[in-house]
Amino acid sequence: MRLKPWIWPAAAALVALAALVVGLLIVDRLGERAIAQQQTAMAGAARDYFVAFARDEGVRALADTLNRHAQVGAADGFRYALEDQSGRMLAGADVVSSLDAPDAGWRTVTEPDSSPRRLWRVLAQPLGGGYTLIVAEDLAARDALRAAVFRGSALAILIAALGAAAAGFGLNAVLLRRTRAIAHTAERIAGGDLSARAPVRPKGDVFDDLGASMNVMLGRIEELMTGMRTVADSIAHDLRSPLTRMKGALVRAADPHAPEAVRLQALDDAHAEADTVLATLNALLDIAHAESGLSRENMQRIDVAALVLNIAELFGPVIEDAGQALVTQAPNIPVLARAHPDLLRQAVGNLLHNAVIHAGPGATVVVRVEDAGAGRARICVADDGPGVPPEHLGRVQERFVRLEASRTTPGSGLGLALVAACAKLHGGRLVLGDNRPGLVAALELSDQRS
Template sequence: MRPPGSRLRPGAVFFMLLAVALTALGVGLAMVDQVGEAIIGKRQREVAEAARDYFVAFAHEEGIAPLARALDLRERTDPGGAFRYALYAADGRLLGGARLAPADDLPAQGAARLRISSEGRASPWRVLVQPLSTGGTLVVYEDIGERLAFRRALVASAAVSLIAAIGAVLLAALWFNRLLLNRMETLAATAGRIAGGDLSARTETHPKGDVFDRLGEAMNGMLDRIEELMTGMRSVTDSLAHDLRSPLTRMRADLARALDPQVAEPQRLDAIEQAHGEADRALSTLSALMDIARAEAGLSRDMMAPLDLAALVAEVGELFGPVIEDAGQTFVPPAPRPPLVIGGHELILRQAVGNLLHNAAHHAGPGAVVRLALEEAGGRVRIVVSDTGPGIPPEHRGRVRERFVRLDEARSRPGGGLGLAIAAACAKLHGGALELEDAHPGLRAVIDLAAPSRTPS
């Protein structure tokens, strides 16, 4: 159980997504600001340094006076540019160029950032000061106010774009979260109905769906299996209550007769023997039901091991051959063949084949021919028991494979109606099925095994 308050509500999901979105926005803007400033600043410094180097070379070649006249000319022709230049004498007098700041406000050499008033407004400037070997000092002014304005515009546009993108992602995330919650609520509702006792509840799925549809299909398959097992359990308990009542009642009556002091000793021993027989029949029925339940639930797979199916079928045939002959029938054993090794459950296979031969001996009638064969085809193995008796009507062949089902003509004979059920459970455990076919005349019972065979070399 989830502790109180731990449920993930839509409001909590919204605030979590909002926090993530704001964090992403902040990081994104910081990166845009820093990266943009770094790129622009580097470019502007390169321009300022290139201009400085050019004017330094001009001063060395032409002299200070021509440089001052050139800077005055430039100032008159382009007074409002982003870059402006000035030449100062050693005593601080302005020799030429832009009159922006007194020499005392400038650094001795190198770059600095100043706030300078120009044309009635104060704005930040970056200055690059370079003393000349020919005398005087060259100053390169860069108006970074426009650069800062561009930087703010860049950050603002990036913010708008990021907010729009994050808003779209946020809406998509909320929609997807709602979709996930709805799909999970559907699965939870189905599980709740199952917990409430409705074993027929199933999750709605779509043929070409998503991972939740695949999860729903797996869940429905699991529920089908659970319902099948629960139905089988109810069938077993109902059948036990019905079919064990008679032998237990007879056993109780026999024991009561044996306890009667007025009964002679021979009759007392006969009553005890009959009670013993009833107990054996009840235990045999219980054992068979346990074998069927383990096989159908797949619990017997831990006892699967390689075995020679050809030898197993031949041994069971040798064991039941005399029983069939005693019933006045002819037994045709399987043809000799090389070893056929499969992965199987030896005890259940022996019991299943024995049950089919036992049924043939009891129901085929005198004069019938009973055949046991082992076939291989298409990577599958088939154990076939056929007889020339009256067979089973087609409308009853599906029903007789169920537990405790006995046809009317068989009710006068001993048996619990579990032989074919055990054979069907055995086939299912090995990935196959029990098939009942018409032998023309008689019945052909086939245990079809999906286990691939491998004949040793």
């Protein structure tokens, strides 16, 4: 069963009211105890004072003092009287003479003929020589003081409670407004609007920090979703042609009336197209593996210069067959950096393969390794071929991007995308620039352990 919307505010109000009542009762009891202790202390101090006064100045001087006190009156509720050994009042307040004083200690008595009934706390203190000091406290004055303290405390608690309630409602309104804004953003995201972002103020609070973190996450999600759509579209576009050609080749190979040579050639063509499809899918898997960060587990400290020179040596015959020249430049000492050896080999191989394919005959391919210090390395592959137009230097790092000039050469448009993913895995980046003429590709590695 679903609770009514007003149940929770009503329950909160009842709890607050109960807390207020309990608080007032506690304040009243504590105030009563504090006032009783204070009045008792005052009475004891007055008794001790008058006893000492009588001892030092004499009973006659004490009587004069008590008479003056009775004439002036006292707002503290205390009255004093002096009696002889027969119980006759010699000085002090007349009301005290009507009270039944105890033989020892304090006693609460009722004032005779009082309406409404008036209670007094009375103490009889012997002074010597048959004289007795009577100290009487009017409990009505104590009750009035207690009521004043209670009213003041109640007013203070009420003001505090109202202030707390107002602050609570205000804070609740702010929290609801901020959370609703974030919830609205989440609803837009759930509805398919990946561009939605949580509102963030320049100088904000924890909600702005939460919104900023959420926006970073949403941006990454949007980037990944956009990338997935792009990859899906590109895969469908780029694999359609080789699959169509492979199907045509298989149809030719399955034709029983075709000559044996034609059928064998068709099988070779189908095999080549299958290799193209597999190469594309493997490249996509390598990119996904690098971008996921899982390959960091296999990273180790290696000599980057030795690895790059080894790859360049393997490509030497290929570059020579393409009518190009290879130049390698590396320090004479090891260039140490933390890297994934297999991915780094593939990335350097992709850069050299691009240079072989696109630089053209007569070009010079330069492979250079630089020690950037602090566990960082820089691998450059440059050529003096036609290069890449400046406006396309960033775009060619995306998946399946092939410029018009390279449409006639084999490839899937994933080579530089894998190099960029490898650079990101290593905490670096792939920087493409104009070699004037030609293209220079710089793969930067950083010794990150996060």
